[in-house]
Amino acid sequence: NGQGNQPSETFHPDGIQGSNGYWRIYNNTFGDHTQEIFIQSEPDLNSGILEEIYIYNNIFEKRGTGSSKDITLSLNAGTVNTTWSNVLMANNTHQTNDITLRLLAKSTGATINLNNCSFDNNIISPGGVINMNNGGEGVVTWPSGEFLARNNLFQSTGATIKWKENSYSTVNSWQTGNPLDCFSNITGNSNFRNSGAFDYRILSGSAAINNGTNLSQSFTTDYLGKPRGTYWDI
Numbered sequence: 001n002g003q004g005n006q007p008s009e010t011f012h013p014d015g016i017q018g019s020n021g022y023w024r025i026y027n028n029t030f031g032d033h034t035q036e037i038f039i040q041s042e043p044d045l046n047s048g049i050l051e052e053i054y055i056y057n058n059i060f061e062k063r064g065t066g067s068s069k070d071i072t073l074s075l076n077a078g079t080v081n082t083t084w085s086n087v088l089m090a091n092n093t094h095q096t097n098d099i100t101l102r103l104l105a106k107s108t109g110a111t112i113n114l115n116n117c118s119f120d121n122n123i124i125s126p127g128g129v130i131n132m133n134n135g136g137e138g139v140v141t142w143p144s145g146e147f148l149a150r151n152n153l154f155q156s157t158g159a160t161i162k163w164k165e166n167s168y169s170t171v172n173s174w175q176t177g178n179p180l181d182c183f184s185n186i187t188g189n190s191n192f193r194n195s196g197a198f199d200y201r202i203l204s205g206s207a208a209i210n211n212g213t214n215l216s217q218s219f220t221t222d223y224l225g226k227p228r229g230t231y232w233d234i
Contacts, residue, residue: 014038019076021051025058027223029198031096032064040074041082048075048082055089056215057223061198062096069099075140077106085115090122090215091222091234093200097127105138114146121212121234123190123200126156131163139165145180151213152185153234186211186234208234 015033016025019042030036037055041048050073060070071089075082094100101119124130130149133139141164149163154171161168163181168174175182188207193199201224202208212232220228 020049021053023052024054026054026056026219027058027225029059029061030070031061031068032066033068034066035069035072036060037070038072038074040076041084042076050082050084051086053084053087054218056091056219057221058092059198059200059223060092060094060096060100061200062098063198067098068096069102070094070096071100072102072104074103075105075107075110075112075138080105080107080110081113082110083113083115084117087114087117088120088215088218090118090120090218091212092122093223094122094128095125095195095200097125098129099132100124100128101130102133103131103140104133105140108138110138110140112140112142114142117146118148118150119152120148120150120215121232122152123208123234124152124154124159128154129160131161133162141165144178147181149178149182150184151211151234153190153208153211154185154187155190157187184213202233206233 013033015030015036017038019040025037041050055071157170159171161174163174163178166177171185171187175185186207190208191203191206193201193203210231212234214232
């Protein structure tokens with residue numbers, strides 16, 4: 001709404017909040033909620049299984065003064081060991097300069113078994129933050145190679161990234177430290193048409209052009225409904 005989020009102590013303004021599986025969230029513009037998309041594994045429903053989550057072709061932008069978390073995936077208190085299957089976050093434009101992706105556990109020592117989970121083809125603002133948990137929350141871990149982060153465009157070489165139990169300050173160090181999880185991510189100029197007017201179409205010369213991974217098994221059109229071609233843009 002352009003006003004920024006100024007919640008009271010009893011107000012928890014999320015854009016979309018839900019639990020467990022079967023979500024398809026696409027072609028939306030989100031902005032100025034405390035958490036834009038928040039999906040949580042609940043221990044009393046299917047043992048906390050998170051499955052069939054598709055979040056794609058969305059724009060996350062900041063118009064007000066509040067801070068936000070674009071996508072949060074969480075294990076609720078009491079959930080320690082669980083499985084997440086077919087969780088895809090792809091082709092989103094993150095322009096909030098806040099927390100882009102947050103994976104957390106409300107129980108210490110939590111582990112996740114993953115099947116076909118990935119974070120692909122997203123454009124991330126210079127101040128974007130990945131995988132940060134609040135004080136007192138557990139750190140989510142998983143076997144290497146089971147949660148892929150690939151072909152994302154970071155608009156700054158420096159980045160605040162916490163991937164499992166380790167912290168990184170650059171995109172390169174993150175990829176070097178996690179070669180089975182994180183690869184083909186790049187840094188460069190997105191060359192938006194007019195980001196000041198919230199127009200995130202890319203122009204010639206954008207680092208995003210032809211640098212995406214093909215996700216046609218999940219969706220075939222972009223935010224504007226135009227078909228994806230042989231070579232995908234980020």
